[in-house]
Amino acid sequence: MxxxxxxxxxxxxxxxxVPNPQKPTCFLLEMRAFPENRFTANFLKAYHQALDYVxxxxxxxxxxxxxxxxxxxxxxxxxxxxxGLDVPxxxxxxxxxxxxxxxxSRLTVFRVPTVTAISGHAFGGGFVSEK
Numbered sequence: 031m032x033x034x035x036x037x038x039x040x041x042x043x044x045x046x047x048v049p050n051p052q053k054p055t056c057f058l059l060e061m062r063a064f065p066e067n068r069f070t071a072n073f074l075k076a077y078h079q080a081l082d083y084v085x086x087x088x089x090x091x092x093x094x095x096x097x098x099x100x101x102x103x104x105x106x107x108x109x110x111x112x113x114g115l116d117v118p119x120x121x122x123x124x125x126x127x128x129x130x131x132x133x134x135s136r137l138t139v140f141r142v143p144t145v146t147a148i149s150g151h152a153f154g155g156g157f158v159s160e161k
Contacts, residue, residue, distance in 0.1 A: 034047070035062075036076040043072060043076040044059060046084065055098060059077075061073075065109065066113035067112040069130050071125045071129060081133075
């Protein structure tokens with residue numbers, strides 16, 4: 031499978047690939063909002079689109095393969111895996127926090143187990159409160 035870029039190849043914030051063709055339900059999701067992979071509305075929307083893509087592939091499997099399992103590994107390169115929320119941006123764009131909470135909720139119950147290959151600083155969503 032060729033890599034797929036979200037929202038598109040020219041503005042690739044997220045890249046999804048299947049590194050091993052022998053395991054077509056084991057996905058690699060790479061964050062590409064360099065240099066810090068900060069949570070902005072566009073980044074979070076691209077992340078949701080990538081998860082939609084993975085779910086669509088899993089749903090399109092033949093009936094006899096629907097329960098074969100799989101995995102999703104998230105990764106990035108450089109100094110930051112994820113430097114979390116861009117606070118000044120989030121204060122201006124009220125869409126960010128609901129998108130972020132939705133993403134965290136979605137990953138918690140995602141169709142395939144999700145693991146993270148952290149290669150750098152990972153502040154991520156450490157600021158998020160349940161209120």
